[in-house]
Amino acid sequence: MAALFLQLLSILPFLVVLSSAAPLDATSSPVIQVFDALQRSDAGLSPQTLITLRGSNGSAPATIQRWTLHDAPTFALYTRPATAADVRIIVRTATQYQAPLLAIGGSHGFSSTLGKLDDGIALDLSALKQVKVDTSANTVIVGGSVTFGELLAPVAAAGREIQTGLLPCVGAVGATLGGGIGRYAGLHGLVLDALQSVRLVTATGDLVTVSRTSNPELFWGLRGAGFNFGIVVEAVYAVYPVTAPQVMNADFLIPLSQSAAVVRFFKLYESKMPAELSIVAAVANSPQFGGAAILLNIVYVGALEVGSTYIQSLLDTTKPTLHNVTSIPWDQVSTKSFFASATSSCVRGANRNVYGAGVRNIDVPTFDDFFAKIGSFYQQYPGAAGTVFFIERFATQAVQVVSDDTTAYPHRDINTHLLFNYAYEDPSLESDVNKFAKELRQSFDSASGFDTPKVYVNYGHGDESQETLFGQRKLTRLRALKKRFDSRGVFSFYHPL
Ligand SMILES: Cc1cc2nc3c(=O)[nH]c(=O)nc-3n(C[C@H](O)[C@H](O)[C@H](O)COP(=O)(O)OP(=O)(O)OC[C@H]3O[C@@H](n4cnc5c(N)ncnc54)[C@H](O)[C@@H]3O)c2cc1C
Incomplete structure (x- = not known):
């Protein structure tokens, strides 16, 4: 598998x-x-x-x-x-x-x-790779290019846990500066909620400490738009006692024809979901699956017996081609999930054109329509067979406990993130794919449950408005910070303000 x-x-x-x-x-x-x-x-x-x-x-x-x-x-x-x-x-x-x-x-x-x-x-920044856990202070010091995988192993070895993104290959600081979403969000919040301080090289080449007490306004802005203000050479994060050494990891391969049941499973957890639970669907296409299929990963940070109760309705309503429900060490989820093949999404060097969206509502007709469109997309564009559509539902209890004005991150009310990786090598597909992707994004934006579109900045395609990525209510403050710390726009090639 x-x-x-x-x-x-x-x-x-x-x-x-x-x-x-x-x-x-x-x-x-x-x-x-x-x-x-x-x-x-x-x-x-x-x-x-x-x-x-x-x-x-x-x-x-x-x-x-x-x-x-x-x-x-x-x-x-x-x-x-x-x-x-x-x-x-x-x-x-x-x-x-x-x-x-x-x-x-x-x-x-x-x-x-x-x-x-x-x-x-x-x-x-690849020389800046230190990871140092301090168990008495319950912190970890992380170099500017450390990946989630490189962070997780020493934290786990020290008997602590920390929230990370889904995959081990992604830069921990890079993700943090925009938000950092993942399976422990319900328990510990966004990755940026664990951030305690950073050492930042500013546009003038100064090295400053940024924290709640040192440059607090910059600390606010760094947590949501951080890539706009400087280069983090070192970051200090909080770490926590391990919630559960063993967690439930449940993987399902479900034919696309049963997508209606999967949509209703997401709907079940639209507004209420245990803090320990996360659900991620990856829709992908392969002849071995008989075409497009849904890979569904459900993790419960706790005992298998408890976690199993949350997947019963899925088992009752679908006939998975394959499924595997096990209890595994908590720090192995990012490599063992999706039938132990999640890290295949880390493979570098492909042409991937990525679009994201954020919703509060699982609007059933929109999601049903989405699955129908995906089926047609794979049929119409065999050259884009490597395209993968992700639906990510992470619990938000600890995300929402932090008040909106604490950080620049504007989207604590998104509960389901959509990330669509269109993969193709043939440049002639570019305009068709962009058209399809924009229409799909528009359909989710319209049914999102928000008045205006919201996209987690690190999932942004790059054509969104600043309001969509940073939130209208945050922009005045963010622009003032940009003017103060980077008036010449040195840090302006990634979602610039
Ligand atoms: C396969 C895949 C899976 C993903 N999964 C998740 C996920 O589960 N959760 C999540 O929240 N996000 C996820 N993301 C999105 C991810 O957060 C962003 O792509 C992020 O920008 C990656 O950071 P990086 O350091 O790896 O990339 P880079 O391309 O190196 O950096 C991205 C931007 O951040 C800046 N940057 C990086 N490091 C620093 C630093 N130390 N100081 C200042 N600026 C810096 C860079 O200059 C650049 O502008 C995923 C992305 C991919 C491709």
Whole structure:
């Protein structure tokens, strides 16, 4: 089964060359000026810091595999700072020469706004990988590019737990700066709710502490729009006692023809759901499944006997092709879920065009119609067979206990997130896919239960309004912060304010 799903979701990885082929104009490019300045012996960089410029023949300065090639940024200068001090020097120099710059954490960002960076400077944070758990303070210190998987293992080994996203490959800080949603949201809130402080390199290259007591206004803005204000070199999060060492992991493979029962199962948990429960559906297409099928993962953070009571109605109303209900260690869910093949969604280097939406209501006709449209989509576009549609229902008790004005994150009232990864290699599908994706998003927006569209910023396609991503009521404050901390728009290639 794992092999089937792997085949379904993965597309052969290949190297993503993060530069365009054209040679640089050596006389005028600000990027060249930055390169020259950083090369000088008095630049102050540590010897371990890497700096590579694209060659005059257009050869690549470095290769990094991004999760998606769609609207990917291109780089003429690759830097890999060894320390926070090196990050400061690189940012200060880039700002001085007004050269475009992008920090790279886990490389899973997919916003189309990233594609606006052409021949910029890559600031690869991959040397900043420390994870240090302090069990007496109940905190964990995390480097700027640590992934959820790299965070989870030491936290679990120290006998603590922390809320993370679904997959181990996503950058923990990258996700946090926009929100951070996942299976423990009902118990501990968004990932950003666990954030206690960060060390931030600002656009001027200063290193500042940002927390409830130090730069509190910036701390507010960092938690929801953080990628707009600087580069987090280190973050401190709260960790918690383990809720349940063993949790229920239930996986189902359900034919698309039974989607009506799946929709009604989501409807059952539309407004009330135990804090320990999460439901994620991935609709995917494979000849081995006889076409499109629904992979449903349900996790209950607690005993199997209790968790099983929450899936009984699904068992009563569907005939799964396969199902597997087990009790597993809590920290293995991200790798063992979806019949132990969830991480196949981590495969990098494919062309994925991603759209998101957020709803409060499970509007049954809209969701029924959605499943019908998916069936037709797969039939009409065999070249997009790798497309996966995710429906994510995480409990929100601990998300909603935090008052709206505590953080910039504006969507504590979304209870179901939709994430649609359109995967295709044939560029001629682009306009049809975009049309389909926008119509589908519109249908969910109209039936969302909200007056205006709401999208979790890290699930944003990049064409949404700032109101949709950041919330109308937050914008004045956020724009004032942007003006104060990044008036020249240094951090402006990912959902800029
Ligand atoms: C397969 C997949 C699964 C996902 N699952 C979840 C999930 O379960 N929950 C969830 O909340 N989100 C999820 N996401 C969305 C994810 O939160 C965003 O894609 C996020 O931007 C990824 O961060 P990154 O560091 O991996 O990516 P990057 O592309 O490296 O970064 C994205 C943006 O954040 C900035 N950034 C990254 N690190 C830093 C830093 N240290 N300081 C300042 N800026 C930084 C980058 O400059 C860039 O602008 C998922 C995405 C994918 C592709």
